[in-house]
Amino acid sequence: MRYRHEVxxxxxxxxxxxxxxxxxxxxxxVRQLRYLEHxxxxxxxxxxxxxxxxxxxxxxxxxxxRVA
Numbered sequence: 001m002r003y004r005h006e007v008x009x010x011x012x013x014x015x016x017x018x019x020x021x022x023x024x025x026x027x028x029x030v031r032q033l034r035y036l037e038h039x040x041x042x043x044x045x046x047x048x049x050x051x052x053x054x055x056x057x058x059x060x061x062x063x064x065x066r067v068a
Contacts, residue, residue, distance in 0.1 A: 001062040003047075008061065009037045011054045026053035 012022050023033045026049040036042050042050070051058045 001064070003041060003061055004063065005037060005039045007063070008033075008050060008054075011056060011060070012037075015054065022050075022053060026050050 012019065017025070019033055019037075020030050023030045026033070026046075028046060028049060032040075032046070036046070036050070047058050047061060051060065054060075
């Protein structure tokens, strides 16, 4: 399985969150979140923070198939 960076943006937009709002909710920097949305590989703890802030499991970022 591989990390699918496009899922982060999809879930953020689906929830109507601006990038700064999600960054604050996940307690990461806006810069870091932008990097992650553009393909940077996150650390495990960062994935956990994002998953918690978005209300999904970490596995959601590795799911195969289309983002929808």
